[in-house]
Amino acid sequence: MRRPLPAVTTLLAAAAIALPLAAQAPADRVAQAVDSESYRAHLEFLSSDLLEGRGTATRGGALAASYIATQFERLGLKPMGDSGTWYQQVPIVALTPDPSLRTTAPVEHRYSYRDDYVLWSMRNDTLVSLSAAPVFVGYGIVAPEYQWDDYAGVDVKGKIVICLVNDPGLRDSTIFEGKILTYYGRWTYKIEEAARHGAAGILMVHTAESATYPWSAVASAWTGEQARLEQPPTSLVAAGWLRDSSAALLFKDAGQDLDRLTALAWTREFKPVPLGTTIDLSVRSSLRRSHTVNVIAGLTGQGPHAGQAILIGGHYDHFGIRDAVKGDSIYNGALDNASGTAAVIALAEAFVRTGVHPGRSLIFTAFGAEESGLLGSQAMAGHPPLPLRNLAAVLNLDEMNLFGRTRDIAALGVNQSSLGATFTKAAAAEGLIVTENPSAALRGSFFRSDHFSFAKAGVPSLSLEFGHDVIGRPAGWGAQQFDLYTAERYHQPADEMLPWYTVAGAVQQMRVVARTALAVGAAPSQPAWNPASAFYAAGQERLK
Numbered sequence: 001m002r003r004p005l006p007a008v009t010t011l012l013a014a015a016a017i018a019l020p021l022a023a024q025a026p027a028d029r030v031a032q033a034v035d036s037e038s039y040r041a042h043l044e045f046l047s048s049d050l051l052e053g054r055g056t057a058t059r060g061g062a063l064a065a066s067y068i069a070t071q072f073e074r075l076g077l078k079p080m081g082d083s084g085t086w087y088q089q090v091p092i093v094a095l096t097p098d099p100s101l102r103t104t105a106p107v108e109h110r111y112s113y114r115d116d117y118v119l120w121s122m123r124n125d126t127l128v129s130l131s132a133a134p135v136f137v138g139y140g141i142v143a144p145e146y147q148w149d150d151y152a153g154v155d156v157k158g159k160i161v162i163c164l165v166n167d168p169g170l171r172d173s174t175i176f177e178g179k180i181l182t183y184y185g186r187w188t189y190k191i192e193e194a195a196r197h198g199a200a201g202i203l204m205v206h207t208a209e210s211a212t213y214p215w216s217a218v219a220s221a222w223t224g225e226q227a228r229l230e231q232p233p234t235s236l237v238a239a240g241w242l243r244d245s246s247a248a249l250l251f252k253d254a255g256q257d258l259d260r261l262t263a264l265a266w267t268r269e270f271k272p273v274p275l276g277t278t279i280d281l282s283v284r285s286s287l288r289r290s291h292t293v294n295v296i297a298g299l300t301g302q303g304p305h306a307g308q309a310i311l312i313g314g315h316y317d318h319f320g321i322r323d324a325v326k327g328d329s330i331y332n333g334a335l336d337n338a339s340g341t342a343a344v345i346a347l348a349e350a351f352v353r354t355g356v357h358p359g360r361s362l363i364f365t366a367f368g369a370e371e372s373g374l375l376g377s378q379a380m381a382g383h384p385p386l387p388l389r390n391l392a393a394v395l396n397l398d399e400m401n402l403f404g405r406t407r408d409i410a411a412l413g414v415n416q417s418s419l420g421a422t423f424t425k426a427a428a429a430e431g432l433i434v435t436e437n438p439s440a441a442l443r444g445s446f447f448r449s450d451h452f453s454f455a456k457a458g459v460p461s462l463s464l465e466f467g468h469d470v471i472g473r474p475a476g477w478g479a480q481q482f483d484l485y486t487a488e489r490y491h492q493p494a495d496e497m498l499p500w501y502t503v504a505g506a507v508q509q510m511r512v513v514a515r516t517a518l519a520v521g522a523a524p525s526q527p528a529w530n531p532a533s534a535f536y537a538a539g540q541e542r543l544k
Contacts, residue, residue, distance in 0.1 A: 026354075026356045026358075026518055027426075027429065027514065027515045027518045027519070029354045029356055030350050030351055030354050030356050030514045030515075030518065031350075031429075031430070031511035031514050031515055032511075033349075033350040033351075033353050033354045034346060034347070034350045034507050034510045034511055034514065035346060035349060035350070035353075036503050036504065036507050038346055038349055039342055039343065039345075039346040039503050039506065039507065039510070040342075040503045042071070042341070042342035042345050042346060043334070043338055043339055043342035043497070043503070044497055045067065046064060046067070046316070046338035046341055046342055047332045047333065047334035047338035047339075047496065047497050048332070049330050049332065050063075051063055051064050051332075052320060052321055052330060053318050053319055053320040053321055053322075053330045053331040053332055053333060054316060054317050054318045054320065054333060054338075055317065055318065055319060055320020055321065055331075056092070056227075056290075056292045056317050056320070056368060056369045056371070056372055056375075057092065057290035057291065057292055058320045058321075060320060060321075061292060061316075061317055061320070061368070064316045064317075064341075064366075065087065065292075065293050065295050065316065065366070065368065068295045068316060068341065068344075068345065068366045069086035069087065069295050069297075071345045071348075072086060072295065072297035072345075072348065072364065073086070075297075075348055075349060075352045076352060077297035077298060077299055077348060077352070077364065078297060078298040078299070078300065079296070079297060079298075080296040080297060080298045080363060080385040081293070081294070081295070081296045081385075086295050086296065086297065087293040087294070087295060087296075088293060088294040088295075088296055088379065088380060088383070088385075089291055089293060090229070090291055090292045090293060090294060090368050090369055090375055090376050090379040091229065091230035091289070091291045091379075092227055092228070092229065092230060092289070092290050092291055092292065092369060092372070092375060093124050093227070093228060093229075093230045093287060093288075093289050094225045094226065094227040094228075094287070094288045094289075094290065095120065095121055095124070095225070095226050095285040095286070095287055095288075096224065096225045096226070096285060096286045096288075097118075097119060097120040097121060097223070097226065097283050097284070097285050098283070098284040098285070098286075099113055099117075099118075099119035099120070099238070099240070099281065099282065099283040099284070100113070100280075100281065100282050100283075101113075101116075101117050101119055101240075101279070101280075101281045102279070102280050102281075103250060103253055103254075103277050103278065103279055103280075104131075104277075104278045104279075104280050105277055105278045106253070106254075106255075106276075106277060107253040107277075109249065109250070109253060111246055113223075114219045114223055115219075115243070116242070116243050116245075116246035117203070117240055117241060117242050117243065117246055118218060118219060118222040118223055118240050118241050119203075119238055119239070119240030119241075119281060119283055120222060120226050120238065120239060120240060120283060120285075121237070121238055121283040121285050122191075122233065122234065122236040122237055122238055122239055123233050123237060124230070124233070124287065125285070126284060126285055126286070126287060127282065127283070127284050127285070128237050128238060128282065128283050128285075129237075129280075129281065129282035129283075130160070130200055130201055130237045130238060130279075130280070130281050130282070131278060131279070131280045131281075132158060132159050132160045132200050132201060132278070132279060133159050133160070133274060133275070133276075133277070133278060133279075134159065134160045134161070134162050134203070134250075134254075134274075134275045134277060134279050135154060135156050135159050135160070135161055135162070135272055135273065135274050135275065136161075136162045136163070136251075136256070136261055136272065136273040136274075136275060137150045137151055137154070137156070137161045137162070137163050137272045138150040138163065138164060138261075138264075138265035138266075138270045138272070139163055139164050139166070139167055139168055139184070139185075139265055139266075140161060140163030140164070140190045140193055140194060140202075140204075141167060141168075141184045141189075141193065142193060142196075143176075143182075143184050143534075144537075145532070145534070145536075145537075146175065146176055147268065148168075148175075148176075148268065150163070150265075150270065150272065151193075151197050151272065152271070152272070153271060153272065154271075154272035154274075156194070156197050156198065156199045156272075157197070157198035157199070157200075157235070158198070158199075158200050158235075159199055159200060159201075160199065160200060160201035160202065160203060160279050160281075161194050161197075161199045161201070161202050161203075162202075162203045162204075162205065162242070162247070162250075162275070163190055163194075163202065163203075163204055163205065164204070164205050164207075164210060164262060164265055165185065165187060165190070165204050165205065165206060165207075165210050166181065166185040166210040167181070167182050167184045167185035168265070168266035168267075169182070169185075170185070170209075170210060171266045172266055175266075179442055180441045180442060181441070181442060181443065181444035181447075182444075182534055183444075183447055183456075183534050184534070185444065186444060186447050187204055187241075188447075190202060190204055191236065191239050194236060194239075195234035195235055195236050198235045199235060199236060200235060200236065200237050201236060201237055201238045201239065201279075201281065202236065202238075202239045202240075203239075203240055203241065203242045203247075204239075204240070204241050204242070205241075205242050205244055205247040205258075206218055206241050206242065206243055206244060207244045215243055218241050222240070222241065225288070227369070227372040227373060227375065228373065228375065229375050229378055229379055229382075230289065231382075238281055238283050244258075250275075250277075251275065253277060254275040254276050254277040255276065256273065256275060261273060292317070292368035292369045292375075292376065293368055293376075294365060294366065294367050294368055294376045294377075294379065294380050295316070295365065295366040295368075296363060296364070296365050296380070296385055297348065297363070297364045297365075298361055298362065298363050298364070298385075299348070299351055299352070299357065299358075299361060299362040299364070300357065300361050301357055301358050301359055301360045301361035301362070301521060302357040302358075302359065303359040303360075304359075305359050305360045305392075305521070306359070306360065306361055307361075307386075307390055308360045308361065308386075308390045308391070308392050308526065309360055309361040309362065309363045309386060309390065309391055309392065310358070310360055310361075310362055310363070310391075310392055310393045310394075310395065310517050310520050310521060311362075311363045311365055311391060311393070311394045311395065311454070312344055312347055312348075312362060312363070312364055312365070312395045312397070312513065312517060313344060313363075313364070313365035313366065313367055313377075313394065313395075313396055313397070313450060313451075314337055314340030314341050314343065314344050314365075314366065314367065314396060314397035314398055314450070315337050315340070315341070315366070315367040315368070315369075315370030315371070315376065315377075315398065315449075315450055316337070316338075316341040316366040316367065316368065317333075317337075317367075317368050317369055317370055317371055317372075317376075318331050318332065318333025318336065318337070318338075318371060318495075319331035319333065319371060319491065324493070325492055325493050325494070326493070326494075328493035328494070329493065330493055331491070331492070331493050331495065332493065332495055332496045332497075333495055334402075334495050334496050334497045334498075334501075335399050335400070335402060335485065335489070335490075335495055336398070336399050336490065336491070336495055337370070337397075337398050337399060339397075339399060339400035339402060339506060340396075340397035340398050340399060340400055340464075341366050341397075342400075343397045343400050343506060343509070343510050343513075344364050344365070344366060344397060345364075346510060347364070347510055347513060347514055348362075348364045350510075350514060351514070356518070358517060358518050358520075358521025358522065359521040359522045359523075360392055360520065360521040362517060362521075363385065363386075363391075365380065367380070367450045370398075370449065370450050374449070374450055374452065374453050376450070377450035377451075377452075377453035377454065378453045380453070381453040381454050381456070381457045381459075388454075388457055388458065388459060388542050389542055389543050389544075391454070391459050392459075392460075392520055392521075392526040392527060393419055393459065393460050393461065393462075393517075393520050393526070393527050394451045394454040394455075394459050394460070394461040394462070395451075395461075395462055395464070395513055395516060395517060396449055396450050396451035396461065396462065396463040396464065397463075397464050397509075397513065398449040398450065398463055398464070399465075399466070400464070400505075400506035400509055400510075401466045401467065401505030401506050401508070401509055402498075402501040402502065402503065402505065402506060403466070403470055403478055403481050403482070403501075403502070403505055404470045404471065404472065404473065404478075404502050404504060404505050405470070405471045405472075405502075405504045405505050405508060406432070406466075406467030406468065406469050406470050406471060406478065406505055406508065407431075407432065407433065407467065407469040407471060408432055408433050408434065408435045408467035408468065408469045409427050409430075409432045409433075409434060409435075409464075409465075409467040409508065409509060409512055410434060410435050410436060410437055410464075410465035410466060410467060411423055411434070411462045411463060411464050411465050412440060412445055412446040412449075412451075412462065412463040412465055413446055413451070413455070413460075413461055413462045413463060414434060414436065414462065415436075415530070416446075416455075416460070416461075416529060416530060416533045416535065417460035417461075417527050417528060417529045417530055417533065417535075417539075418460070418527045418528050418530070419460045419461070419462050419516075419520070419527045420462070422516055422519045422520060422523075422527065423462055423512070423516050425515075425519065426512045426513075426515035426516040426519060427512050429512075429515055430508060430511050430512050430515070432467065432508065432512065435467065435468075435469075437465065440465070445463075446463070449463050450463075451463045455535050455538075456535070456538065457538060457542060458529075458535060458538035458539040458540070458541055458542030458543075459539075459542065460526070460527040460528065460529055460535075460539065462516075464509055464513065466478065466482055466505075467505070467508075468482065470505075526543075
């Protein structure tokens, strides 16, 4: 269930509805220029069987990128990819692991791959091996804003760190954000922090409670081909997961009790614990190198801040052709995310058609390889077309509303930065209230789409979400339809254009995005992270 944000939103909405329809302010002109028929045409083509599911490094994915670039060129936008092209190259290396793991002292014990652990190489080599002492580092978190440091007083260089997943707020609602997952709880953060401390390996302890998904999901997701950006290595040789029962046995062999140390780990009194044993591991990997592209185009701003930009983006990739489900093997990805890609194009058309140039420039981007781990956006955040200090904001469009016009709208990150207030005012101008989805916060949804690559780099970011109060439908219908989509069509061949889909809700969303971009473009200063945000420090560093 969604809950409305402050009631002032409703008052702003009422005021906005009273405005004359013929108003010619730039925001009104662009919003009114969003063309539903054009949007639907882009959406239907991108989600058609002809594009074969737009898989990364496939013919269908390349066709989608070419189509998007052609649309940008047709509109007269500026190419902002590599060497003056529309494309930014995204090099990818994929490894399929075949690992081994054992403890050798004081007790020798061999662990069973998939049943007890999963492990993958962090190097682009066919074979890596490591023999090192393990250190239990609690949750593996260093968070000064929460007065938390699980690495305090220990040198883990060349060692294997073992940590718990999630963050301590899951067990103690008075610390961190309570049951709302912070980035410190994500497995990606654990690996990054271990590398920052010079660890040679990391094993994350899985429990059904802390991970919120079963071991079977871990064994499925991390035992096949693992894709990542082709980039310089860190100190880490290997990373993986330990099943809780296997971790308990490893701790017992080292003369320690996992339950006791876990109880200590969610307190500030916790200190890292060397386990006094040795872990031997190795990973043989088959390697496959490929590449995809981001498609990037610009619309030059007008005014003293034209050298800065707002990025409007969404990923164009999906899963391509895979094993058939009910006789269908093409994973079309209509909602996820042909709908968002088509919206990026339609918004670019609206700006070009009206001749409106914001005070800050606009960068329209179709990201590749989002489904492989945000790889396209990672590549762009690492090698942006302009310095990150000049990238004022990112507005991410991932899954647009195809269920119908709503009275509400939502976005991930509204409480993270001043972008939230700007977005709320833009929504009010369209007669919409902004709601939030508590379950999305609990799931950590903010960390799972392309805007997050830029948030980590310090750029204030929002990711558009559904409103669920659908006009002309019974209460709860919108949320029910989204739950059905998630259960039955998400990441399945059934994510196709359905006969009952309507683009009217997506048009509402695009109009709000256009207004938000124009407001950010006209503001005297860039949006800023809230001091309580986990990204505040990165935002300050970005502006230096």
